[in-house]
Amino acid sequence: MISNKCKYAIKALVYIANNEQDDRPVMTADIAREQQIPRKFLEIILRELRNNRILESKRGKDGGFRLLRPASEINLTEVMRIIDGPIAMLPCVSLNYYRKCDECEEESCEIKAVFEQVRDRTLEILNDQTIKSLTLQL
Amino acid sequence: MISNKCKYAIKALVYIANNEQDDRPVMTADIAREQQIPRKFLEIILRELRNNRILESKRGKDGGFRLLRPASEINLTEVMRIIDGPIAMLPCVSLNYYRKCDECEEESCEIKAVFEQVRDRTLEILNDQTIKSLTLQL
DNA sequence: ATATATCCTATCTATTTGATAGTATTTGTT
DNA sequence: AACAAATACTATCAAATAGATAGGATATAT
Structure with missing residues (x-):
């Protein structure tokens, strides 16, 4: 959320x-x-x-x-990262807010790969969206 | 997260x-x-x-x-929903925990469509994963 | 001067997150 | 019957985060 x-x-x-x-x-x-x-x-x-x-x-x-910039140059991910921080579902999978998990070694982590996939698919969508593209939907 | x-x-x-x-x-x-x-x-x-x-x-x-069931029949989304609740990024876009936003009408919401897309791509990945499929990555 | 806008600091409440302590209960073994 | 070992349950707690609100300081156009 x-x-x-x-x-x-x-x-x-x-x-x-x-x-x-x-x-x-x-x-x-x-x-x-x-x-x-x-x-x-x-x-x-x-x-x-x-x-x-x-x-x-x-x-x-x-x-x-x-x-400060044209609406077409303000990306949705940029805004989300400023306000909420990481977009990824796991800290160890975040591109902009990476943090190692305390309890597990990443090489043997069972769930990392799945959440990397989720991150990539999510960013594919969000990176395409700008404030401009959102206004056009009105 | x-x-x-x-x-x-x-x-x-x-x-x-x-x-x-x-x-x-x-x-x-x-x-x-x-x-x-x-x-x-x-x-x-x-x-x-x-x-x-x-x-x-x-x-x-x-x-x-x-x-209680075979690992292949325990879905990742099921576990995530039990422990964390909604998977979607907006309440008004959640399939299992839908809640209307207080402040906006959904017909004119500028951001709903994007987050529906994110939800769908995310669930495509997570729905494919079971406890069984996660163990196989070891 | 004055009205009007943002700027800034402080504060507040409720909820969630992440966890710990201590006791009750169940069960297998001797 | 006694004991050891496991989960079940209740209560509590501290820190962080979410979601604000209040009130005064500062800048600016007229």
């Missing part, structure tokens, strides 16, 4: 992508209202996306958030 | 399958020692698998655990 936080992050980015035609940044309050996301929680998420160079922000009146 | 508990469960079942040639049940203490799983925690896991008709247990001297 991905966290609510991660789901909110993706939906917020899609909303921003869908509403950036004019040059005014998109406000937290608008995203929160339209996507039914708790406002203060959303603030934290958007700031985290800004800290990770997915968004840029503008403070003060007429402030808000804008995508 | 699957939980440690789930990883322990799978490894314990594989160990039992690998050690049931004679007719004596496999003891918690042996599994715990060989697979480096905390003993008391493993007890809880094995009891849970017994309650869900994956294992049968025998108490007292020469007691222990045995597979």
Whole structure:
């Protein structure tokens, strides 16, 4: 399961992508209202996306958030990794958050191969998805 | 990520399958020692698998655990669902633990389709795996 | 100045994860 | 009958994570 936080992050980015035609940044309050996301929680998420160079922000009146890159260059996996961390089902199989299991030697691990397969099939799908491709589904 | 508990469960079942040639049940203490799983925690896991008709247990001297069905008929997904619950990445996309999202209407959800795909590819792999097929990799 | 937006720090509650302790009960052996 | 050895059960616990909320600081357009 991905966290609510991660789901909110993706939906917020899609909303921003869908509403950036004019040059005014998109406000937290608008995203929160339209996507039914708790406002203060959303603030934290958007700031985290800004800290990770997915968004840029503008403070003060007429402030808000804008995508720092074209929506077609923001990958779904990138967002998921920022918010939730590893995508793989086992730490010892994660490409970006690898961690050895305490209790087992990987050479003799019975289940590693299966979860490597799952990881590869999953990434094949998710790597193909960008914020842009998600907006097109509307 | 699957939980440690789930990883322990799978490894314990594989160990039992690998050690049931004679007719004596496999003891918690042996599994715990060989697979480096905390003993008391493993007890809880094995009891849970017994309650869900994956294992049968025998108490007292020469007691222990045995597979209730042939290893080839215990599916990996079944074990994962017992211990960790849903396999899907979104509740609204889960086959066995479906739950509607609070904040969005599924017809207009931008991300549902992607995670349905991930679910299907994941289950294609996991549904093919049984405790038997995992033991053969040794 | 003022209104309005993000920024930041602190805090909070509930749940889940991962586990341990101690006792009760069952069973085989002597 | 006594004992040893195994699971069964109940209670508890600590740490981490999830999912937020509150309140004030700071920046900016008008």
